[in-house]
Amino acid sequence: MLVDLAKHQDKLLFMQLYDYFSPRIKSFLVKKGASAELAEELVQETMLTVWKKAASYDPEKATASTWLFRIARNLWIDRLRKEKPDLLSPLSVYPETGYTPNMDVCDSGKIKSALDSLPLQQAQLVYKVYYEGKTHREIADDMGMPIGSVKSGLRLAFDKLRFRMGGES
Amino acid sequence: MSCNHHPDLSTLLNYGAGSLSDALAMVVACHLESCEHCRHTVTEAENIGMALLKEVSADDMSRNARDNMLAMLDDHAIEPPQVVIETPQKEGDIPTQLRPLIGQWFADLKWSRVAPGLKQFILPASDGKLRLLNIAPGTFMPAHGHSGSELTLVLKGSYSDELGRFRAGDVADVDPDVTHQPVADTHEGCICLIATDAPLRFKGLVPRLLQPFFQL
Ligand SMILES: [Zn+2]
Numbered sequence: 001m002l003v004d005l006a007k008h009q010d011k012l013l014f015m016q017l018y019d020y021f022s023p024r025i026k027s028f029l030v031k032k033g034a035s036a037e038l039a040e041e042l043v044q045e046t047m048l049t050v051w052k053k054a055a056s057y058d059p060e061k062a063t064a065s066t067w068l069f070r071i072a073r074n075l076w077i078d079r080l081r082k083e084k085p086d087l088l089s090p091l092s093v094y095p096e097t098g099y100t101p102n103m104d105v106c107d108s109g110k111i112k113s114a115l116d117s118l119p120l121q122q123a124q125l126v127y128k129v130y131y132e133g134k135t136h137r138e139i140a141d142d143m144g145m146p147i148g149s150v151k152s153g154l155r156l157a158f159d160k161l162r163f164r165m166g167g168e169s
Numbered sequence: 170m171s172c173n174h175h176p177d178l179s180t181l182l183n184y185g186a187g188s189l190s191d192a193l194a195m196v197v198a199c200h201l202e203s204c205e206h207c208r209h210t211v212t213e214a215e216n217i218g219m220a221l222l223k224e225v226s227a228d229d230m231s232r233n234a235r236d237n238m239l240a241m242l243d244d245h246a247i248e249p250p251q252v253v254i255e256t257p258q259k260e261g262d263i264p265t266q267l268r269p270l271i272g273q274w275f276a277d278l279k280w281s282r283v284a285p286g287l288k289q290f291i292l293p294a295s296d297g298k299l300r301l302l303n304i305a306p307g308t309f310m311p312a313h314g315h316s317g318s319e320l321t322l323v324l325k326g327s328y329s330d331e332l333g334r335f336r337a338g339d340v341a342d343v344d345p346d347v348t349h350q351p352v353a354d355t356h357e358g359c360i361c362l363i364a365t366d367a368p369l370r371f372k373g374l375v376p377r378l379l380q381p382f383f384q385l
Contacts, residue, residue, distance in 0.1 A: 015239070027226060031225065051241075070215060093194035132188075137318060
């Protein structure tokens with residue numbers, strides 16, 4: 001879809017992506033702690049980046065939606081960094097280069113059912129990492145667990161999820 | 170470069186999700202440059218992120234957002250594809266991600282002496298959480314444990330400790346309950362990039378007295 005979009009500069013095609021993803025990215029960022037205004041600003045920035053960079057998107061390297069996830073994640077992290085002067089600003093810890101693996105298109109329904117099959121505590125850990133943006137240490141504090149247990153729980157969960165996704169186990 | 174020691178799966182998961190502290194994320198980014206295996210794992214973590222993003226209940230955008238977007242499309246053309254030139258990493262090279270911070274050569278760095286055989290360089294703007302350590306051949310680091318996460322990437326030379334031998338490109342992802350005592354084990358010594366997100370815990374009085382010099 002992105003490949004066609006780039007070829008024809010097709011705004012209608014792009015707006016289909018926009019209508020599907022923008023309310024979801026907004027909601028995702030609000031969960032992570034962004035205000036509604038900030039979330040919308042970042043959604044617009046994400047989608048505009050998708051548009052501008054559509055020609056650089058390489059379907060061999062990532063699915064279109066994973067590419068979009070990366071853009072939203074990186075913009076969010078850049079924004080967080082601007083508010084914390086002690087961090088490695090303005091350096092990027094997410095290079096655009098180097099992501100070469102060729103992956104099968106993964107079906108998010110599969111991941112959803114895999115998530116539902118996780119033991120409660122492991123699912124909780126995964127949600128805290130992705131939705132709340134918490135580090136291992138923060139999760140350990142939140143849940144009153146040693147960091148080692150947080151890491152081993154996440155390891156087990158990750159292994160099960162990617163096994164279900166058809167990746168290596 | 171092929172690597173034998175990789176960041177923990179849980180560390181790569183957090184990196185893909187965007188939930189790793191900056192210092193730790195920088196070490197992972199530098200390792201990914203030379204490790205295809207972990208790049209693949211990170212992509213898997215990103216796929217999980219995408220699936221979770223699709224799962225959230227949609228949160229309506231404000232009324233003008235869509236029209237504003239359309240207007241922006243008129244102002245911005247799709248850019249010509251970017252060609253990414255990948256320069257292969259050789260052992261002893263400073264990783265690309267670090268170069269904006271410290272330049273291209275280890276020899277140009279202003280190292281500060283911490284103890285005999287041990288020099289460090291604190292990366293600017295990292296609040297002491299990201300440092301390079303330069304360990305002279307045969308030098309033992311003080312034994313220490315951690316109260317948080319520690320990630321070490323070997324950039325040059327190698328070291329050994331209770332967990333094994335670590336060569337250039339290898340990452341040690343040390344759990345807090347592990348106490349270890351690395352020793353540089355080649356004639357050229359060892360340069361490592363180390364990220365921590367909590368103070369190290371040194372064992373013994375002398376190492377504890379050294380702690381202020383580590384700025385931890
Ligand atoms: Zn690796």
